[in-house]
Amino acid sequence: MLSKKTKYALHALTYLGKHRENKTVLIQDIAEEHGISHKFLENILLELRKAGYLGSKKGKGGGYYLIKEPKDIPLSRVIRLLDGPIALLPCVSLNYYEPCSECKNEAQCGINKVMAQVRDETLKILENKSLQDILDGE
Amino acid sequence: MLSKKTKYALHALTYLGKHRENKTVLIQDIAEEHGISHKFLENILLELRKAGYLGSKKGKGGGYYLIKEPKDIPLSRVIRLLDGPIALLPCVSLNYYEPCSECKNEAQCGINKVMAQVRDETLKILENKSLQDILDGE
DNA sequence: AATAAACCCTATAAAATAAATAGGGTTTAT
DNA sequence: ATAAACCCTATTTATTTTATAGGGTTTATT
Structure with a gap:
């Protein structure tokens, strides 16, 4: 079985994939949508960013976004x-x-x-x- | 990844499959062959027996043996x-x-x-x- | 320039699961 | 009678997973 970490990662990627028209998406929005701990999800998104799947923007108005095509x-x-x-x-x-x-x-x-x-x-x-x-x- | 339990079970089944000419095989023999704790392996063989893959014989001279064809x-x-x-x-x-x-x-x-x-x-x-x-x- | 909102990072704690151990009980060939 | 083998349940230990804590850094906005 997949760990919750991986499951949450898939949910987050799915969410980001569905909101590609937005420039960025907040951690908080994904966490609330699925009832996941904000901090736990934060670590997961960080890993996905380091691995090259996500980009992020710091500061007010920042957030995460997909930088790869979903098919890739x-x-x-x-x-x-x-x-x-x-x-x-x-x-x-x-x-x-x-x-x-x-x-x-x-x-x-x-x-x-x-x-x-x-x-x-x-x-x-x-x-x-x-x-x-x-x-x-x- | 498979748990050690499952891995040990596969090793035990393999050992039993390779010794079908013998009437029974001792837990101890399998445990020693693979450096597995006797008691831990005992629990695993018990589960395999309850599930219908192995038969056992109690008492002196007893042991375990396959009761299904390996292909099954x-x-x-x-x-x-x-x-x-x-x-x-x-x-x-x-x-x-x-x-x-x-x-x-x-x-x-x-x-x-x-x-x-x-x-x-x-x-x-x-x-x-x-x-x-x-x-x-x- | 101050501020608040967002991501960034490391370390630690809590919970759950896996792995192993303990300690006898029962059966049966010799 | 005895020793050697499987049988069974419960408990302990180790490992991994999950979650939390506590701040640090960056940047749009006012």
């Missing part, structure tokens, strides 16, 4: 950013690899091989769904 | 049993449904719709991979 924000990226690995095991993660302590020989581990296949197929799904698909469903 | 033990079942939902959000889980608190209207939530698609496609993958596939890779 795949779910895989958002999930990796907020939740970490998409792979089901650390030993098959492309971006967060770690060996499994209980595994004696990764090279001949059947679980490793199958999970690498699962990872590849799962990635195909998550790379092909973007914020645009979410917006299309609203 | 899909990853999806093992994961659901030990880890819970496969869906990325509670609001699209087939077996563990719960509404999302931050979602005002599930029926017109784009995240919900996309995640339901992701769930369907992910399930296809995990239902089509079984213990047999793991054994084939060893």
Whole structure:
């Protein structure tokens, strides 16, 4: 399951995607819309900005706005950013690899091989769904 | 990511699958092979037995054994049993449904719709991979 | 120039979950 | 009779997630 962090990030991106005509959107507006803690959401938006999905404007009248096209924000990226690995095991993660302590020989581990296949197929799904698909469903 | 519980379960099933000629296998043997706590593994094997994948024999000379064909033990079942939902959000889980608190209207939530698609496609993958596939890779 | 409203940043606390341990009880081959 | 094995529930510990705290910095407006 996705963490609340990732879920909130998706809600925030969706909200920003739906309000692109506005120059900026306030954290407060998104937080109120979904009943999320202002401060918690603030941290999430900060991460999204650092990752290059959002821009922000400081000072009075400031706020956040999308700087990428919704079709260029795949779910895989958002999930990796907020939740970490998409792979089901650390030993098959492309971006967060770690060996499994209980595994004696990764090279001949059947679980490793199958999970690498699962990872590849799962990635195909998550790379092909973007914020645009979410917006299309609203 | 899968919990250690699920990972250990997969290792145990794999071990049992590789030793089907023996009548029974000791918890201890599996635990030692993978450096897992005996007691922790015991709980996991118990769950697998209750779920109908394993049989056991009490008393001296007892132990555990597979009672299903490896091809009839899909990853999806093992994961659901030990880890819970496969869906990325509670609001699209087939077996563990719960509404999302931050979602005002599930029926017109784009995240919900996309995640339901992701769930369907992910399930296809995990239902089509079984213990047999793991054994084939060893 | 002062002010208020907004984002920016780090650290800490609280809550929930996962992982492991404890301590016996029951069954059965020898 | 006994030892070796599974069976069961509860508790503790560790880790991760979630949330909060407390200010700092920037900038439009007055």
